[in-house]
Every structure is written in structure tokens, then in C-alpha cells.
Amino acid sequence: MNFWQFMLQNSGQVLEQTLEHLWLVGVSTVLAVLIGIPLGILITRLPKLNKPVLGAANVIQTIPSLALFGFLLPAPWIGTRADRLAILALTLYALLPMIRNTYVGIQGVDRAVVEAGRGMGMTDRQLLFQVELPLAIGVIIAGVRVATVISVGLATIAAAIGAGGLGEFIFRGLAMVNNAVILAGAIPAALLALAADFGFGWLEKRLQPS
Amino acid sequence: MNDPNLDGVAIQFRDVSFRPVDNREILRDLNLEIRRGETLVLLGRSGSGKTTTLKLINRLLDPTEGTVLVDGRPTTAWDVSRLRRMIGYVIQEVGLFPHFTVERNIALVPRIENWPTERIQKRVHELLQLVGLDAQLLSRYPRELSGGQRQRVGVARALAADPPFLLMDEPFGALDPITRTELQREFLSLQERLQKTVVFVTHDMREALSLGTRIALLEAGRLVTVDAPDQFLNSTNPLVVAYVDAFRTDVRTSHHRGTS
Numbered sequence: 001m002n003f004w005q006f007m008l009q010n011s012g013q014v015l016e017q018t019l020e021h022l023w024l025v026g027v028s029t030v031l032a033v034l035i036g037i038p039l040g041i042l043i044t045r046l047p048k049l050n051k052p053v054l055g056a057a058n059v060i061q062t063i064p065s066l067a068l069f070g071f072l073l074p075a076p077w078i079g080t081r082a083d084r085l086a087i088l089a090l091t092l093y094a095l096l097p098m099i100r101n102t103y104v105g106i107q108g109v110d111r112a113v114v115e116a117g118r119g120m121g122m123t124d125r126q127l128l129f130q131v132e133l134p135l136a137i138g139v140i141i142a143g144v145r146v147a148t149v150i151s152v153g154l155a156t157i158a159a160a161i162g163a164g165g166l167g168e169f170i171f172r173g174l175a176m177v178n179n180a181v182i183l184a185g186a187i188p189a190a191l192l193a194l195a196a197d198f199g200f201g202w203l204e205k206r207l208q209p210s
Numbered sequence: 211m212n213d214p215n216l217d218g219v220a221i222q223f224r225d226v227s228f229r230p231v232d233n234r235e236i237l238r239d240l241n242l243e244i245r246r247g248e249t250l251v252l253l254g255r256s257g258s259g260k261t262t263t264l265k266l267i268n269r270l271l272d273p274t275e276g277t278v279l280v281d282g283r284p285t286t287a288w289d290v291s292r293l294r295r296m297i298g299y300v301i302q303e304v305g306l307f308p309h310f311t312v313e314r315n316i317a318l319v320p321r322i323e324n325w326p327t328e329r330i331q332k333r334v335h336e337l338l339q340l341v342g343l344d345a346q347l348l349s350r351y352p353r354e355l356s357g358g359q360r361q362r363v364g365v366a367r368a369l370a371a372d373p374p375f376l377l378m379d380e381p382f383g384a385l386d387p388i389t390r391t392e393l394q395r396e397f398l399s400l401q402e403r404l405q406k407t408v409v410f411v412t413h414d415m416r417e418a419l420s421l422g423t424r425i426a427l428l429e430a431g432r433l434v435t436v437d438a439p440d441q442f443l444n445s446t447n448p449l450v451v452a453y454v455d456a457f458r459t460d461v462r463t464s465h466h467r468g469t470s
Binding site: 110115125 | 265305306307319
């Protein structure tokens with residue numbers, strides 16, 4: 001049975017796994033945005049936290065993904081359901097690019113511009129929302145883009161702990177030594193990654209004030 | 211100069227020293243009074259403490275020792291946003307917001323002060339006329355303007371809420387000589403009408419002589435002298451003489467280069 005035949009015969013299941021995959025990536029990315037961007041802003045305000053926060057996010061990044069899933073298994077509430085576990089792990093992985101890009105983006109805003117704003121009596125909040133974030137938005141979106149693309153790939157491994165997603169096909173295909181089945185997971189995953197890359201790339205260009 | 215308001219002390223430095231954390235001394239024992247309505251030029255070479263002096267006034271920096279008084283009140287006792295909003299600020303890099311149109315840039319302070327929209331619009335148009343800019347430019351972005359236009363927008367933005375004080379940090383330093391002269395002339399006529407208390411930083415003595423009511427020469431973080439322009443030129447203080455001489459040599463050599 002070749003790849004196309006498999007896709008046709010299992011189109012319903014491919015769609016289901018793709019949606020599951022999108023769910024894992026989507027929820028974890030939104031969580032990482034909600035945690036990572038405020039943390040990135042925080043460390044521009046409190047430089048003392050800069051090293052510990054970026055350091056911690058870096059350390060998480062170095063843990064092999066399978067091992068991270070394993071470590072989180074005993075956690076209460078989280079460990080009892082595979083999709084929660086997978087979302088938590090994916091969120092943790094996505095944090096580093098979010099925090100780092102937010103920090104770098106804000107630090108990269110022209111100091112003269114910030115100083116002029118401050119010198120004219122803008123409050124820190126006004127500076128942040130009217131000047132720093134709008135000028136850093138391109139770099140921040142670039143972080144979301146990188147995180148999402150990595151997440152799409154990583155989420156295939158979530159199938160190893162039974163969280164579903166396109167990894168199901170890949171692991172099944174590996175077990176069956178059947179390339180068509182592997183491709184039924186790998187190709188949609190690759191397309192998702194490309195779509196995310198393209199979509200956020202477009203957004204980045206749109207929002208970047210040149 | 212019979213108006214009592216013009217004679218008062220607007221800004222006062224009392225025994226002010228400034229050392230950042232690494233303990234290099236940037237300013238030492240500065241005592242200086244800036245009178246209401248005058249243009250005081252802070253003259254000196256790079257690293258002499260001119261910009262630091264300026265930033266101590268709008269509290270971008272706090273003195274390590276001593277007090278800076280604005281309207282008789284220590285800067286540290288002012289609500290910092292209120293203090294800064296009565297002090298217009300113009301810097302060499304202009305610091306216009308690249309993602310704001312000219313209109314929004316000029317309207318910055320009125321907007322954060324929550325003026326009604328109509329009043330803001332009226333004020334923006336007044337300011338455009340004041341600094342000699344065409345209303346067509348309102349919807350442009352700073353990158354679409356020439357250096358001289360950008361600097362005019364910077365001045366308009368600083369004047370937007372009609373602050374009694376104006377701090378200018380080498381505002382014309384990055385402009386070509388012709389535009390610079392033009393803007394200096396406009397500054398003089400503007401200042402004649404508006405009578406702001408201006409503190410103007412420059413290392414260009416020619417600029418200091420033509421714009422300043424008084425010139426304060428700073429050298430290595432210390433105030434050398436404060437003099438009116440004509441007294442400054444005739445000063446016998448060796449540091450002033452050195453500065454004046456360097457300037458004269460400069461004029462002569464550039465003249466030679468121009469004619470040969």
C-alpha cells in the first residue's frame with residue numbers, strides 16, 4: 001500500500017490526528033505567549049532577574065524531550081492525562097524563544113527614542129505600550145514563529161506518551177516498518193510547520209514598523 | 211528686562227556632584243543659576259558633563275550630592291512625570307518615534323496629558339506654523355523627512371504643551387552647516403517671542419556665542435566660568451582662552467581650506 005492509498009483510506013483519521021496536533025501546539029503556544037512575553041518584559045525592568053530567568057528557560061531547552069515527558073509524569077493533575085502532560089512540556093519548550101525575543105526586542109529599541117519619551121514625561125507603562133512593545137513587535141513575533149515551528153515538530157513525540165497527534169502515525173509506521181504510514185504523519189506535520197512559519201513570517205512583516 | 215518674572219531664578223544647582231555607580235566623577239560641586247527667560251548655553255568638549263547637567267534638570271539622572279532646584283523645589287521632590295511635562299526636551303538624535311506620524315509625534319505630550327482632540331489638532335497646526343513646517347507633512351513618518359525637518363518636528367514636539375522650560379542637547383549637531391545656521395536663526399526668533407527658559411548644550415563655540423544669553427564653560431566635570439558672550443570672548447581665564455583660541459584656529463584653517 002503506498003502513501004496516497006493510505007491517505008485516502010484513512011483520511012478521516014489523518015484529519016483527526018492533525019486537529020489533535022493543532023490543539024496541542026495551539027494551546028501550548030498560547031500559554032507560552034501568556035507566560036513568556038510578560039516574563040520577557042519583566043526582565044527588562046528588573047535586570048537582576050535577567051540571568052536566572054533566561055538561564056532557567058535555557059536549562060529546560062536542553063532537557064531531551066522524551067525525558068521531559070517522563071519527568072512530568074508523576075505531577076498531580078498534569079500527569080493523569082497525556083494531553084495535559086504534552087501541553088505542559090511543549091509550553092516549557094516554547095518559553096525560551098518567547099522570553100528571549102521579547103527581552104532582546106525591547107532592549108533593541110533605540111535608546112534615544114526611549115530616553116526622549118521618558119524625558120517628556122511618559123510613564124513606564126506608556127513607554128512600554130506606546131513605544132517599546134510596538135517597536136519590538138517584529139522581534140517578538142519572530143520568537144513566536146520559532147517557538148511554533150519547533151512545537152509542531154516536538155509535538156509528534158507526544159504520541160509516545162499517548163497524547164495523540166500526528167506522531168501516532170509516525171510511531172505506528174516505525175513499528176510496522178511501513179514508510180507510507182510514517183509519511184502520513186510526517187508530511188502533514190511538515191506542512192503544518194511550513195504554514196506556521198509562513199503565517200507568522202507574514203505577520204512579522206506586517207507589524208514591523210520599518 | 212523690567213518684568214519681574216524674567217529676573218527670577220528658574221533653575222538652580224547647589225553643590226551638585228554626580229558619580230554613577232562605578233564612581234567615576236562626572237560632575238563636581240556644580241553651582242549654577244539659570245534665570246527665567248534666558249538661554250544658558252552649556253559649552254564644553256565631549257565628556258565635560260554638559261549632557262549630565264541637562265539630565266539632572268529633568269531628572270533622567272539624580273544628583274549623587276547636592277540639590278537641583280526647579281522653580282525653587284528640589285527635582286527629587288517633584289512628581290517626576292509632572293516635572294518632565296513642564297520641561298520640553300530636544301536631543302541630537304531627535305528621538306522621534308519612528309512608528310508615529312509627524313502629527314502623533316508632535317501631539318505626544320498633549321495626548322498623555324489627555325487634552326481634548328480638537329484642542330490637540332489646533333495646537334499641532336499652530337506648532338507647525340511656529341517651526342515652519344508644511345501641513346502636508348503631518349501624515350508622514352519621521353524616516354520620510356529630511357534631517358532639518360525632523361529636527362523641526364523635534365522642537366515642535368518639545369513645545370507642544372507650552373512648557374516654561376526647554377532643554378536642548380546638541381539639537382543641531384547632526385545637521386549640515388546651512389540647515390544648522392537656518393535653524394539657529396529660527397531658534398533665536400522663536401525664543402524672542404516665546405521667552406522660555408532654555409538650557410542649550412553644545413561643543414560649538416560659534417553656536418554658543420550666537421544663541422546664548424550666557425555661556426557656562428564646563429571642563430572635566432567642573433564649571434569654569436559663566437559669562438555673557440562678549441565677556442566670554444575677552445575672558446582671561448586660561449581654560450576659556452584655550453577654548454577661544456582653538457575655535458579661532460579652527461576658523462582660520464577651514465578658511466584656508468576653502469580658498470586653496
